[in-house]
Amino acid sequence: MSSQPGKSLTEAERDQRVLELFHQLIEVEQRLIPTGLHVFGRPTEVGERADMLRMIASFDRPEAGVRALPDLVSENLGLGSYDALLKSASLNQSRVLEREQVNNLVSAAIHEFLQGGSEVAVSLLERTSNINRQDSMPVFALLEQISKQLETNNEVEALLRALRGEFIEPGPGADIVQNPAILPTGRNTHAVNPYTIPSTMAFDRAEAVAGNLLKRYLAENGRYPRAIALVLWGLDNIKTQGEGVAQAFWLLGVRPVRDSLNRVTEVEAIPLEELKRPRIDVVMTVSGIFRDLFSPTVLLLDKAVRLVARLDEPPEMNYLRRHVLEQVGNDVCRFDDAVARVFSNAPGNYGTNVNFMVTDSQWERDETLGDLFVTRKCFAYGRDSQGCAVEGREARAEMDQALGRVEATYQNIDTFEIGITDVDHYFEYLGGISKAVETRAQVRPSIYLSDSLSRDGRIRSLEETVRLESRAKTLNPKWYEGMLKHGFRGVAEIESHVSNTFGWSATADAVDDWIYTGVAETFVLDEAMLERLRTLNPHSAHSLVGRLLEAHGRGYWDADVNLLGKLREISGSLEDQLEGVA
Amino acid sequence: MKSIVSKGKAVKLQVTVLYVGSSLLAPLKNAEREISREYKLDLRVAAYNFGSPLNQHEWSEVDHDLAASDVVFVIHVMDGENAARLVPALERYRERHHAVIVINCMPELMRMMRMGSLDVGTFFRDDSTDKKKRRGEGETRGRGDRERKKSNRAFQFLNAAGSWVSRQAGGRRIGNLSKGRHGHGHYLKLVDKLPTILRFMPTAGRLRDVKNYLYLFCYFLQPTPRNIRSMILFALKHYVKDGRLRKLKINIPAPEALPSAAIYHPDAPKLFETFEEYRKWYLRPSPKSKLQSSKAKQLALDADSTVGLLLMRPQVVSKTTKHYDALIHAIEDEGLSVIPAISTLMDNREACQNFFMDTSKSPTSNVQRPTSKIRTTDKGQPTMDKQHSRVSQIVSLTGFSFVGGPAMNDSVASSAFLRNLNRPYRSAVSLDTQSIEAWRESLTGLNPIQAGMQIAIPEIDGATEPFVYGGISATDVEPVALEDRCQRFARRLRRANRLRRVPRSELKLALVLFCFPPTKGNIGTAADLDVFPSVWDILKKLKADGYDVEIPASSEELRGRLLGGNSETFGATANIAYRMDADEYRRLCPYVDEIEPEWGSAPGRINSFGNELLIQGLTLGKVFLGVQPTFGYEGDPMRLMMARGGAPHHGFIAFYTYLTEVMNVDAVIHIGTHGALEFMPGKQVGLSGACWPDRLVGELPNFYIYSVNNPSEGSIAKRRSYAQLISYLTPPMENAGLYRELAALKDLLLAYRQTTDEREREGLFHTIEEYSRTLNFSAGLPPPPPAYRLPKFNRFHSVPKRLDPI
Incomplete structure (x- = not known):
């Protein structure tokens, strides 16, 4: 992005630039990421459940009679629909503040819920946001049920039951935000009846996503x-009841017809x-x-x-x-x-x-x-x-x-x-x-990707998505420390992220130099970190360094010469370690 | 199909039947033959399976036959595409057809029904104008009204009889079926009540044709060969009006009835309406009986060795049961008893309740084995022994959902019932809408209709093992068994049964890990799963549950032993548990000849050492912890560039050969999402014995712990490697948050927002710009599409060598 130094911007232009930057940062900050790995049969560590619950509460769930909390708050505060608020907040500072107000009230309610239970949260929302109890109660009933289900885990028991020749109940497959009905796990995950897709809801949602995709291309070209x-x-397509298919239909300009x-x-x-x-x-x-x-x-x-x-x-x-x-x-x-x-x-x-x-x-x-x-x-x-x-x-x-x-080119991400x-x-x-x-x-x-779980059916370029993933995951201490808690497997996970990032260079040249540099600085040049990696899983640590060198060798990374020298040296010493020389 | 040349003076007649399924063709052909002979007619019954969309060529044949038909039957047609072509064709030949009889079809086809004065299309139109008129003018009381009421009731009944399936499905939205009224009860009552009701219906006036329709429906509901013959004859007699049949004296027997729920057995002389009757017969002393060997006798109808089968009623009634018979015998040949229950189309619960569950409170007379003790003391899960199940597994051969029938599925009710019964539920497939030949030749296997109806929907009820065991040949009129498939399926059932019967301390298990890409660092590849602690926990729980397993001191020790051991000696990724020399491999694996053209002569270069194939893993008591080989072409550009993969490599086959033939494990448990077995070449669903996943997994019960957020690849494992999935949770999620410089940038942005002083704001802005640039943030409009970037410089000066050639 050329910033044209020397040429001064008007105040309004500056405000707009800051606002855009702000949105990019918020996007990273609020991205949900896994903070570790699962161990079969063990309940999720209680830890910080607030973010996930807030995310779950951010969607209408008509099948459970549950409305999204941000919508309830926004509407009852007289700020109009939350969707409209999201839309206008990208252009307007005062709407940003209103959006933050809504989000803060939602977060406070989730916090209260975790501290004191549904009743307290419902009362809080009644006081702060004028939300009728009967509207907010179903939300917290759902969250209560999910919290309860997360406290126990019968996966190993289910495996033992299956081995003994008992029936394993079927259950849907999805992530917990998309469909909390995946709980409890330890069940026989099933797909969907292909004749039901795309569902009416998927077709409606796809209209916005396909529209955004075309709008974005139009704006750029x-x-x-x-x-x-x-x-x-x-x-x-299983988890969204066919949104990807529905997007194809919209691009072609056709709609599905159901038989009797x-x-x-x-x-x-x-x-x-x-x-x-x-x-x-x-x-x-x-x-x-x-x-x-x-x-x-x-x-x-x-x-x-x-x-x-x-x-x-x-x-x-x-x-x-x-x-x-x-x-x-x-x-x-x-x-x-x-x-x-x-x-x-x-x-x-x-x-x-x-x-x-x-x-x-x-x-x-x-x-x-x-x-x-x-x-x-x-x-x-x-x-x-x-x-x-x-x-x-x-x-x-x-x-x-x-x-x-x-x-x-385009792919739907759900x-x-x-x-x-x-x-x-x-x-x-x-x-x-x-x-x-x-x-x-x-x-x-x-090259575009959608974020079909986002409220506004957002479209990102591949480059933007790689940056977002790198910032929110690969280079984020919260993410890699979560992985490293799992030792050997955690290092393999980090290595695999770097290799997959490299895959985007190889196929689409979509990885900025700073990302590789960031990886090198975070995992290899930081001596304490390198020591941890080589102790926990020297094989994966060696692969990671090798991958960085390959990225440079293939011309995907314009790396500093000194830095490269160090990488080569470290790669050699890891090799020695693996071969038992050192 | 060629038209029959009229012989002599025989009256030429044609009936065309458009149907779905495999039970009608044989009785129809029988009717054609018998009616022609008995009445010296030249009757042709043209029959077409409308289960899947027809192609142009097939359709032109149908059209040709429709053009020549006196009477047309349309039965169970639910395919929208076929219906869309059929409706105009029926319009086109309206003058030609004396009657069009439509049974259980979608509404647009129901409307095409015409029999004498009964014209359903007109009736629907009349009905709506009628209602409007009534609303406008008020009702006139008296005789006319009573007439109308009576005829309305009749029409309602007709409607109920004719289109219950489609009406229910049309009105149904996901979820509400379980709350609402169940239609299948309705159907059962209809079967029993109709003949009685018919006796009280008038035979004259407008209702005559309604009554005739209901008669035809009665014949159809019990499609015995005799009833189907009557159905055809009835239609000809009442509706072929042009004098061709006038001279004949046609006698049509009343509908014969068979019980709606019963137990069937191919060796039995009759159907059994109670389990007691069946038991008496099954345990009869008979010199010819297969149950005379002492072992079999001991097992006979023992609740832990009996397979409950659910059969389609029309198939049994129409005596087209060769495929059932063969499968039943194949299961008995494996030393298992069977209870084959006839189920209705719509709901299997009644049959299960009546025949698979012992509802009397007295405990079963089964011998208590030591294992059952452990079973009943488990905490948490109520055990099945309280239910007095008479079966150890349930196999549905209906090809439909457990509750709901062909057009819908009430999976909530299904899984609730099955959970209570607590026995594994399998759903095997007979080819109903494609011929055996078409399936065999097809590279994809089942056609889309069957894959949707007979695989995807039963899975939602919790079904596993989607085995194709029979079907109808293109040249045949009734389904037959695929003998090799029946045997394999029966053996899989026996192996599954072993897990119940044999004391757990005697069972051998294999836990299989993945390793991709194949380096030591990746042993235990699985999406979102920390594999070694997971395996360690599983081992401990297995031991507590009575299995004979050695537990390493920690998950780290477990990993150390697997990665280390003798792996260096063989240059392998993991410890080598067994070395299979090429001769042993050739002896144990029947497919070597098919593999060698592709991978060279055994042992090949992957997972091998000298003349031996290496099995990677660790033996822990009676539990084997193995490492699945990878596809084997990852590092081979030539193979990677091939559009089609052929056989798996020797090392891959040797691994599963070791499990099944050398160690002879009782079950395999694959750990985590996902491995290579289920992606080996073969049909996509409805595998044959020539498909690699089927060959590899063989008779082995396969359990697969699998990420709950990957239903798609999980379903492939379920369908192609007969896996019982056990879902695992994904890791906890949190917001990414901001860290280091990113957090500082946000502070700057907030400061800018809060500052009112213009000079200060400008200063801050410049800091922000500079800082965000160093952090590689671009602000402003989305960037223009990146120009085509030429390679920056020579790309090949330092491509590192990869580790681990194995």
Whole structure:
């Protein structure tokens, strides 16, 4: 960001800059992060439960008759809806103060709840925020139940019962903020009926997220993206009842239609007058797991693409149709080939292998990772014009063509618990497809992620997300000290975060130099820290240092020469330690 | 399907039946044959399974048959896509069809029903205009009103009979079924009451056709071969009006009835309406009986060795039970007894209650084994012995949800009932909407309809082991068993049963850890789980529960022994518990020939040493703590670049071969999210014996402790490696907070906000700008999209060598 030194800003401009900085800081500060690991069968340490409970209380839960606390406070203080407050607070200092007022009252209520129980919290909110007891009581009843459930843990008992041939109850799978009904654990986690997705609620929520995605691209580029590559996973689509799928529908401009059994088996076009923007060409890469768990949905997505491609609409308002017609015209290829947009692995295969190739340092040329992605993912699914199932037809040329038009890549993220540097799957998918686009479109796409659990359906660029994850987790003492409490495994976790961050360099060049420098300073150059790591888990400590050197070696990190020298020295001494020389 | 050439003067007639499932085809073909022969007709019954969307080619065949049909039956069609094509086709041939009889279909199809004066489409229209009129003009009392009332009641009944499934599903939203009235009770009553009701209904006037419909419905509800024959004949007799049948004297027997709940056994002469009757028969002395060996006799109907099966009633009634029969015999061949109960479509609870639970208060006559003592003294969990269950496992063969039937699922009621019964609940699949050939050839396995209906929904009830055990061949008219699958499934049931029967001190268990990427530092890879303390806790609890296990002094010692031991000697990641030489491996593993083309001759280069395959792990008494090998292609760019993986490598196979053939463990417990077994090549769901996860896990009961926030990958493990998931909690979460320089920056921002002095504010602003820049914060509008960044400099001068080649 160029700050144009020397040129003085007006007061209003300065205020605006400070406000924006403030929001960025708050974003880090309020990010929920895990503060350790779980031990099977042990209850969560009581510790600080306030943040999580406040987060749980920040969502409407119509199924339990519970309204979100911030909304109750905001509305009863006469500040209007909390959503509107969030929106205007990004531009307006006085609204920021009102938002803080609401948040402080909510925090105070949670604090009171933890100290004295529901009754005290309810009374407090009655006094401070004019909230009727019958409105706030259900919230605290829920929190009370969750607190109670967290105090006991029967996971080992459940395992023993299963071994004895007893019934293990089914339960939903999600994180606790999304769905407190995951408690108690020790149950048989199940997926969802694929015919129920996307749910009506997911479809409504997706409208905002898809809208924000397009708005952001528009703001940065002055026009809508003609084609977006989407990554769809089973993970978030189970937990959100299909928000990712619904986002694809919105980009295409279709809505799901339920049959008389309430199953989603059809789609219909949203008229352009209603959509008020062009339909986007959407190239979907679904994980092998999504393909398996949502096989009817795969057909539905393909159906949506075919429907949109056949709409008689002007090409400037229907990018998908435009591209399909162009391709049929230019290449004299079949409609069925030109319209392939739903890709996954070959049947019975999973994953892109991009993560394996990256973590094992097995690639040399930059485009190899993108090619690998396409090799693994170029199998088209759906049904052909004759209505016959297409069970993973190898369609490399079609995928190359489709990706060649892509201008933005995107993945929906639904949870705080699994972040983009927590596992290697995010960079293998979103990073892998971005690299594939880069070589095919001859330009690096804009890369976005959503935060669908955020109240306003926020969109972040990949770079912003990597920074946020690094600040909130990898470089945050609260996070790594939490991990180090777990000794051996904790060091492996830290190493794996660094490797996954490296994955974002390898696939998308999305990691700032300061992040690597921060990692080096925090974990390697700090002698006391290095000593801890090498005592707890020398293997992972050695890998971590090696990864930093590799980041530099591959040109992802413009590191200071002295610093590099020290890293090499430390790497050598760790090697000696492992080989028993030292 | 070719049309039948009319022979001689035989009257040519055609009936087309569009149905779902596998119980109707055989009785329909039987009816075609018998009716043609008996009445010297040239009757063709064209039947199509409408369970999944048809392709263009299949549809044109249906269209062709619809064009030539005198009578059309549409039964149980719930597929929106098929319905959307069927409705206009039925309109198109309206003149041609003498009757269109619709049973249990979605409303848009119900409206297409036409029989004589009964035209449901018109009725729906009439009904709505009728109501408006009444509201406007007030009701006229008298005869007309009574007539209307009577006919309305009849129509209501017709509606209830014809479309209960769809009405319920249409009106249902998640969750309210368990609170609301249950429709399945309704259905049961209908089965029993209808014939009586029919006797009191008039045979003339507008109601005549309603009555006829209800007759047809009665025949359909009890789809015995005779009833299905009657159903066809009844429709022909009453609705083919053009004189072709006038000269014939057609006799149609009254509907025959079978009990709505009963126990079936392929070797028995009849259905049993009580468990006592069944027991008497099952324990009968018979020279031919399989139960004569003394061991089997001892087990007969022992509550700890009896599998409760839930069968689909229509399948038994229509005598299309070859697949059931084979599975039942396969289970008995494993030394287990069976109670195969007929369940209704909608609710399995009654059958379970009646036949699987001993409701009499007297204790069961089972011999008490030493293990049961431990079981009953467990604190916390009420034990199943109080329930007097007669079965040790439940296997549903219905392919539907436990409570709710084909179109919905009341998982709350289901799991409440099953929790009370407290026995493992399995749901096995017979191929209903695709042929055996289609499944076998398919790379993906089950089609989307079955994967949704028969796998995903039963899972919500808590079902495990989604085994495909039978189906209907493209050239056949009734389902048959897949013998090899039945045997494997039966053996899995036997192995699961061992865990109940054998004293725990004699059971051998394997705990399997993951290690990815495969370096020492990563042993115990699992999302959000601190694996070694977890395993240590598990070991201690296992010991307390009676298993024979050696407990290291601490979790650190446990880790030290696993990572250390003899690992250096073999250059391995972990201690080597067993060395399997290539000859032994070849002898024990039947798949070596399939692996060698891909991975070279055994032992290969992964997890091997000389001529031996290395099994990584630690033996702790009768518990083996193993380390699962990885995919094996991580470090191999050639293999990584392959679009399709073939076989697992020798080391991977050897690991599971060791568990099943050498150590012969009784169960495996996989620790944490996630490993490689369930992602090995094969069908995606509904595996065959050629799929690698099926081969590897074999008959071994598989338990998998799994992160609760990963239902997607967990479901893959459940479906592809028959895992029983036990969820674990994710770590506590807190706000990230601000630290060091970030906290200082926030202070500066707050100071700026609070300062009113303009000069001071300007000064602060510059400090903020500078400070935020050093902290790499960019303020202002979102940055422009990054330009394509060329490599900064040569990227390859120091790529480090990775550790641990194993």
